[in-house]
Amino acid sequence: MNEIIKESVAKGISYTAYVELVNCLVAEEATTGTEQTQQRIDFTKLNTSRMRRLDKTLVILEQSKQVFRDMKEKQTWLVLIESWCADGAQTIPVLNKIAEVSPAIDLKILLRDNNPEFMDLFLTNGTRSIPKLVIVDNSGNVLNTWGPRSQVATNMVMAYKKENGKIDDAFKKxxxxxYNKNKGEAIIDDLVNIVEDSLTLEKDLD
Structure with missing residues (x-):
């Protein structure tokens, strides 16, 4: 497992490289992943707009920024994603903004379908759900995971499934x-909690 994680960290690309890749795919009328369907190609196009908007408008509150700045241990935030994934497009710019705030975080991105061995180490309820964030230290040890959605969004999904039996297009819309109204706040809150827990643990060990 450790070897797969180390190899995956080495293969990860930066957020800038990921955005460039997705923009090239849009120009070529293509998408990432094994399925080149028109629906996924259209979602890739839509997701570039979502990411661009978040890059311009997303604001992290000073109080949250300080939590990320207080991180001392260097770690890699490795995200499994595909360009057609709507949740991914709403998440990855938030993770990038967090990484920009903290010198301790090295954000890297992996495409799910190209990395099945790594993906299968981090299934959600037995499925390859994305985006999936895996937080790894410099020795390749997994410190934490997050995803595919914030706790708030997960609760919304579960409530809808309970009432309607499954997720449909109306719910996805x-x-x-x-997401647009929340402006990344639920994701930031989840990650603040994860980091605060690890900072508390560090102090206890000291």
């Missing part, structure tokens, strides 16, 4: 509307 309403979830994107919620």
């Amino acid at each position: 309403s979830l994107q509307v919620w």
